[in-house]
Amino acid sequence: MAQRESTFLNMVITLLVITLIAGGTLGYVYTLTEAPIAAAKEKAQKEAIKTVLPEFDKLSAPFKVLAEKGGDSLDFFVAYKNNELVGTAIKTYTKKGFGGLVTIMTGIDKEGNFYGYQVLEHAETPGLGSKMATWFKSTDKPKQSIIGKNPKTTKFEVTKDGGDIDAITASTISSRAFLDAIVRAYNTYEKNLESNSGNKK
C-alpha cells in the first residue's frame, strides 16, 4: 500500500485517530490498574506503620493535624492494643533534604519516645544521604540512634550544630533534614496532645 499523502485533511484525521485510540487504551488500562495501585499504596503505608510502632491490633482512621510550623498538615494514625493506646504513627516531611522533599513515617510510643521510623520517599544521594534509612536506628555509635529518645531529653540536632545526634558521615545536610522532619513530627504531636489533653491523658 502506498504512503498516504500529506494533505491537510489526511494529517488531521491521522493524528485524531491515533490520539483517540491511544487515549482510549490508556483510559482502559487506568481503570484496570486503579484498584491495585491504591491497594499497593495502602499496603506500603500499613507496612510502614507496623515497623514504626509496638505491636497493635487496631489502628484509628488517619486524621490530619496542622504541622507546628511549615503550614502543611501531617497524617496521624493512632494505634491501640486491647483498646489501650500503644503509640502514634505520624507521616512527616521536610523540604530541607539535599534532594528536596523527604517523607518519613515515624512512630512515637505512649511514653512519648520515638519507637521507630521508616523513610518513605527521598531523593538523597545514593550511598550518602540515602543511608538515613538505617543510620538513625543503628547503635554503632552511641549518639547515632534516635530510637527511645525524644527531643525533650535529647537535643535533636547534629553534633556539628551543638546537638546530641551524630550526623551521617559526609551527609550533614541530609541528617539535618532528617532531624527537621522528626522534630516537626514530635512538636506537632505535642501540640496535638495539649489540645486534646482532656480525653487523651
Added chain:
Amino acid sequence: MNQWKNFTKGFIKENPIFVLVLGMCPTLGVTSSAMNGLGMGLATTFVLVMANIVISMVKSFIPEKVRIPSFIVIIAAFVTVVQLMMQAYVPALYKSLGLFIPLIVVNCIVLGRAEAFASKNRVLSSAIDGLSIGLGFSFALVLLGGIREILGSGKIFDIALYSENYVSLIFVLAPGAFIVLGYLIAFINQIRKS
C-alpha cells in the same frame, strides 16, 4: 533479512549504548545498581517491541509530515501502560526507577528504531529488531549497573560481596557512571575490531 542476524545485532554489533551511543540519560541515571538496570532495560524492551510492531503496522496510513508526532503518541501510550502496570504490580521497582519511566518516551533509542527501522520494515522484522535492541540495551544496563554496584556498594543484585568499608562511593554517583561507561565502550570497541 536474516532474522537471526537481525536478532543478534543488538548485543554487540549495533548495541544501542556501546556502539550507537543512544539514550544516555537513563543509562547514566538508573544504573546505580544491577537490579535498576535490569528493570529499566526490560521496561524499555517492552516499549520498543510494542511500539515497533504497531508502527510497522500503521506506517502506510501515516502521512509523512506527521509521522514523528504520530510515533511519539504511540510510544508515549505504551510507556504510560508500563508505568501504570509497574505502579500496580511492582511498586518497589517503580519507586526506585521513578522519574525515569516517563522518560522512556524521549529515549532516543525508541524513536530512533521507529524512524530507522519500523517505518521501513515489516511487522515480524520490526518486532525482532525491537527485541534485539531492547535486550542489548538491558544487557548494557545490567553490565554497567553491575560494575557500579560491585565497586560502589560492594553488592551485586543486593547480595553483599565484601565489606562496605572498602567501597568507593564515586561509582554509585554520577561521575562513576561516566568512568565505567567510558571503559566499557573502549573495551567493546576493542572486541569489535578484533
